[in-house]
Amino acid sequence: MVKVGIPRALLYYRYHPMWQTFFTRLGAELVVSPPTTRATLLAGSARVVADTCLPVKVFLGHVIHLVNKCDFVFIPVLRSVRRRVYNCSKFLGLPDMTRAVIPECPPILEIEIDVNKGEDYLHQAIYELGRHFTPKKSLIKEAAQAAWEAHDDFRKVMHHAGVMLPEAMTGREGEIREASSNSSQAAIGLIGHPYLIHDEFINHRLIERLQATHSRVVTPEMVTPGELEVATARLGRDYWAYEEEVVGAGSYFLQGKVDGIIGIATFGCGPDSLMMDMVRREAARIKSVPFMSLTLEEHTADAGVLTRLEAFLDMIHRKKRKTLPCA
Amino acid sequence: MRVGIPHLGNLYIPLKTLFRRLNVDYVVPPLNSRRTLSLGAKYSPEGLCIPFKLTMGNLIEAAELGADTLLMPGGYGICRLGYYVRIQEQVLRDLGHPATIVELGVSERKFLGFLEMVKKLSNNAPWTKIFAAFRFGLAKLNAIDRVERAVQKVRAVERDKGTANRLYARSLDALDEADDYRTLKKVEADYLAQLDAVPRNGRQPLIVGITGEFYVLLEPFSNLDLESELGKLGVEVHRTTFISEWTKFSLFFGFLGKSKKERIHQAAMPYLKRDIGGDGWESIGEKVLYARERYDGIIHLAPFTCMPEIVAQNIMPATREEIPVLTLLCDEQMGKPGMLTRLEAFVDLLERRRQKRDNKNNSGQAQSK
Incomplete structure (x- = not known):
């Protein structure tokens, strides 16, 4: 064969x-x-x-x-x-x-x-x-x-049942953990190309780390193509293939769909140097959802990523506690 | 309405002519300087290439001088360049400059798009007037390039270093002022004669081909005036990409200059089968051709993080045609002493290589006698 x-x-x-x-x-x-x-x-x-x-x-x-x-x-x-x-x-x-x-x-x-x-x-x-x-x-x-x-x-x-990419790819969608949408749970939107978001080595097990803090992780694949298209159009015309993974998802999440957005890009990426900047500018302009951009390269160390992640999540949790009525 | 333009080598001279003839109110921002670069680097996303940062600086400086309509190339299917305008517009907006950017589609509408834009800018001037102005601008561009070509040759062999560059600077002023075909011709002939008469040192110069990304090739500020520095080291440079060629190619595409491009693409074919955007395909083709034509070496210029040129740089060593290549990456961190050290080492290597070849040829001849 x-x-x-x-x-x-x-x-x-x-x-x-x-x-x-x-x-x-x-x-x-x-x-x-x-x-x-x-x-x-x-x-x-x-x-x-x-x-x-x-x-x-x-x-x-x-x-x-x-x-x-x-x-x-x-x-x-x-x-x-x-x-x-x-x-x-x-x-x-x-x-x-x-x-x-x-x-x-x-x-x-x-x-x-x-x-x-x-x-x-x-x-x-x-x-x-x-x-x-x-x-x-x-x-x-x-x-x-x-x-x-x-x-x-x-x-x-992925976008109908909200299954994560690795499970959808291996056909293990049956065994996904119960999707408890607890309101105190922070929802984190990840934006970036799937080969960064789903390669655990490249992103230092980012999804696993987020889930360990009981955050709900949303990736661009979980948003329907229709919603992404509308969101991409809001920030301008299409130029790059897969622009919706960054600009579209970013613009969609920025409408208050999540509690925080993490943009993942690698150093020296041509398309991302412009697309991440579009999202960053939009986030700075409308100030709806906190945005953190992580630039990864060969020398990125676990500790550095972890520190930034912890600080970002702390901020989001504090913000969430403030907006929730006192229990 | 006041039109502003970014810089690309000497392109501002023919553009000025065009605007003057069509009574367009325009500003040419100051030539690229440290200030342009720091402004550009400050307000650009960090991961962008030097062509973006410098043109960003130009647009800001033009806006400061009151330009409200800025011209920038753009389009589809080329590298990041096609996307520049979208970010540059936002930077200007965030800085509070009320300027709009007119995107010049270099990839699709070509010549027609350019003419339509000129028509709009000139407040609907008659077509005959536009064509006449355009033709004169093009004649000027060609004259500038011919003088530049002569300067490249003289720089390498002049007895007193710097003579050619002084003449070049003066010739640009004179060509800028020339306002009819007769003066233009006269100025050109005059400077070509002066360059011809520059005393030579009698040495045989090394011949180096320069290839790479068009912006860093054509804008001397972005490559720290590489060609002059090579001239000081006694190297004659050859460059296929001239502004007139680039303009013709990006504006007319099919009509002029295509066969030359095709030859370059053919040469690259065995190593890279398709256009990858930017000038990556051309860089590989030119490497192959320069090697076949027995140049002494090649300098490959690319902006730092340039996507197509990284692909080209990775493929170049695998080509069968052997020739020394020095890749220089240009960005705002680049320093002159560092570049000079690398150039000197490269030129040393080329000289030794040439001596070896000459010795071999001589002994070969002696044996055959």
């Missing part, structure tokens, strides 16, 4: 159920690299110039892990998933950059998604990807449709 390697990084967190369905339907076996560790990061960052951003270094570490463990590595290029809305350069150059810095990498399965080039181009790209596994067009079409449904279900489980 053909083995397809999937690096557990970047777009994995958004599209894995879709990819999994597509490739297994076509008879391939998937090899997903294990969760990020320090070793993953060190392996990746040894190959590239220092200025490369943390998520890309982590991504390359995952690819290195897959060397000799699969026949292909799947690295899609998502140039544009909405008309006139483009992705960051690092996503566009990912397959070529991987080839350049990891010469021992297995052959790369590439697919370029660019909706500006029309539907035919998209279909053609999907057929070309599927042709590595089967010559039958009908089979590829079926697999693609099933993949799309799987993706749809995955998103719906």
Whole structure:
């Protein structure tokens, strides 16, 4: 059976159920690299110039892990998933950059998604990807449709049932803890890309730490696409792919939907340098919800993150006690 | 209405001409200075690149001089640049400047968008007048670039260092003042002749190609006047990106300068298959071409945290075409002594490499005799 390697990084967190369905339907076996560790990061960052951003270094570490463990590595290029809305350069150059810095990498399965080039181009790209596994067009079409449904279900489980991404991805949504919405419990909205929010190594187990303080964590995936779209439009036109994860979710949470917002970005991220600033400015202007921005990089230490988190939560709890009627 | 513009090298000179001819009320903010940079850095989000910070400084300084309509490039599908306007507008608003930014779509409407904007700014001047002004501005731009090209050559081999730069500064003033084609031609010819007559030191200069992100290539303030410094070290620089080229390319796209771009893209193809925004694709293509054309070395300029150039920088060492590359990252923390040390070391390396090659060629010839 053909083995397809999937690096557990970047777009994995958004599209894995879709990819999994597509490739297994076509008879391939998937090899997903294990969760990020320090070793993953060190392996990746040894190959590239220092200025490369943390998520890309982590991504390359995952690819290195897959060397000799699969026949292909799947690295899609998502140039544009909405008309006139483009992705960051690092996503566009990912397959070529991987080839350049990891010469021992297995052959790369590439697919370029660019909706500006029309539907035919998209279909053609999907057929070309599927042709590595089967010559039958009908089979590829079926697999693609099933993949799309799987993706749809995955998103719906998160924003309808409020399931967290890792549980939704592994199909463990049945066993989520009872959602007790206690009014004294602080709700914290996280904004940022899923590959930061859901990679425990990159964000220093932020979600776990928040939950340990009995805070309710809300991530951008838990907000419905409709609400996100309205919220994104409030702060301006679309420019970046996945702008709704930062600007949209930020603008939505700022309408008093949560008690505090934490923006997670990595140092040197081009799109976030602008998008986080949009949210920060808006937060400063309307002063509805406290906003903290965490910039992560290779040298961020646990203790630093923890101190800032504690101070932020203390402030939110004090504010909450003040607004609650005396018991 | 008073129009203000950000700086990009000498681009303000032809723009001034255009505005003057169309009776547009305009201000050119002071040339980039320490103040521009500190203003820009102070009011910009910290993670942004130096082109944002400097243009931000320019816009603030223009607004201080009473400009209420500021021109800024923007658009889709290019790097962060397309998003600049959204933040810059907010910064100006938060600072209390009542200015609006007119976004110049360099990626889609191109020439038409620019002309429509000029028409609006000039209070509906007749098209013939706009075209005439535009043509003259373009002629001026081309003249400036030809003088600059000559200066790049003379700087490397002049006997008394600094002569070419002095002539260059004077030529810019004269070209700025020229108000008809005849004067323009005369001024250009005059300065080209003067540059030609500058006494030479008789050395054979090293030839270095300069590539990278267009803003830091074209705005000498942002790269600490790299080209002059290289000239002092006896290096002749070649740069494919000139302001006239960039303007033509970003305004006309398909009509002019495309075949040249295509050649660069073709050269990059084996290593990077697609446009990644900004000038990353071009940087790799130019590296390949400079190496094939046997330049002595390449200096790759990029703003700190520039997304496309980081990709290019990572791919460059994997290209088969061998040539020494020095990447210099430009930001507000960059200091001249640090840059000079790196340049001197790089030039030393290139000189030794050339000597080695010459020796090899000589001994090769001796043996064949």
